[in-house]
Amino acid sequence: MSPARLRPRPRLRFCLLLLLLLVPAARGCGPGRVVGSRRRPPRKLVPLAYKQFSPNVPEKTLGASGRYEGKIARSSERFKELTPNYNPDIIFKDEENTGADRLMTQRCKDRLNSLAISVMNQWPGVKLRVTEGWDEDGHHSEESLHYEGRAVDITTSDRDRNKYGLLARLAVEAGFDWVYYESKAHVHCSVKSEHSAAAKTGGCFPAGAQVRLESGARVALSAVRPGDRVLAMGEDGNPTFSDVLIFLDREPDRLRAFQVIETQDPPRRLELTPAHLLFTADNHTETAAQFRATFASHVQPGQYVLVAGVPGLQPAKVASVSTHVALGAYAPLTRHGTLVVEDVVASCFAAVADHRLAQLAFWPLRLFHSLAWGSWTLGEGVHWYPQLLYRLGRLLLEDGSFHPLGMSGVGS
Secondary structure, three states: OOOOOOOHHHHHHHHHHHHHHOOOEOOOOOOOOEOOOOOOOOOOOOOOOOOOEEOOOOOOOOOOOOOOOOOOOOOOHHHHHEEEOOOOOEEEOOOOOOOHHHEEEHHHHHHHHHHHHHHHHHOOOOOEEEEEOOOOOOOOOOOOHHHHOOEEEEEEOOOOHHHHHHHHHHHHHOOOOEEEEEEOOEEEEEOOOHHHHHHOOOOOEOOOOEEEEOOOOEEEHHHOOOOOEEEEEOOOOOEEEEEEEEEEEEEEEEEEEEEEEEEEOOOEEEEEOOOEEEEEEOOOOOOHHHOEEEEHHHOOOOOEEEEEOOOOEEEEEEEEEEEEEEEEEEEEEEOOOEEEEOOEEEEEEEOEOOHHHHHHHOHHHHHOHHHHOOOOOOOOEEOHHHHHHHHHHHHHOOHHHEOOOOOOOOOO
16 A cells, blocks of 8 residues: 655654654543643634625535525425424524424534534523524525525524624534624524535445454444454455454444445445545556555546455456445444455545555554543544544645545534
8 A cells, every 4th residue: 555645744743743642631531631731722713704704615615515405395305304403502583483493404403502502601691592594484595505404593692793703703613614794683604415514524334334353244333342353454465353443433323425336356335435545556466555545536437446355355346436325424443444344445544645644643542442442432423533633634734635525523
């Protein structure tokens, strides 16, 4: 595996930062304050100016909340995509008295709940207030994201307009995909659709994807636990069994968009998120150790991937590439940084193009795997450590080192 080299200077700086991560921390389950260090003052938040939006691109572009996908009605099949928000820390205006303002996509709900906490921390005694949520009555402009439950208009409960610029900034920090200080009377926030947001998830496999245990049994990833030994690929390109240390991401109940890689001779079918790495070559004559790490979304028919065969690992020609939405998102980390899923060799890593650098970056978790088996065992969501590494990498590495879709929820 010989991924494209990064410039030495950013790589060196990144490695030095990794060494800093090894300094004992005060907390066991997160990137806590370093013992003996002075607490860094909180970062000053700059309010959005009136009529300013963030990011500085139109709302329905790829860099923001994405395209309009069609109005959702109570009678439509897509209505099940909406979920009610009964958070007591949020006031819903609900002037229609139908509960519509409480209905929204899960992504919008997650961001709104996060923002509610920020509002209470910023202004004790003040709550977040939603004036407009899902719109079923046609009160907004054509192709408004309110019709899909992907947008909310917000104020503070005290309706102090002097707070709205900072409220908009807090919404950006809470992870909304587009925030607009639209009116003196409210701030508009929106999110990507569940389908496009799913495509941004860092690196996962669906719940039903199968791996092979050392016992010879084949089990779904949803049944794998830290401490299990699964089939993987060693540094020499040969098959080996590797300990599962932790799950970098584990979301059993979320729909995700997966890239489907199908091969011929032998036939294999692997689903993984677009930003995930697997190993490819342009011809079948290269040895397993010469295959390079490639983003799943960059794999093309005619290339070769590594599959489990008899004996050892062998190349298989990619016959087709497509997309598919499936339930669950599982991203186990093994000691070797690789695993064989549905008999196809894949990296444990995503978002960053360099598999070797990612393996180095996760050295602290491999070093302290006994701790990982404890309190970090089977939590849900993206583990704090890859989120931290992604933020550091964005500061220190070149933009070309990252998948263009990045990681959902990281850095937001």
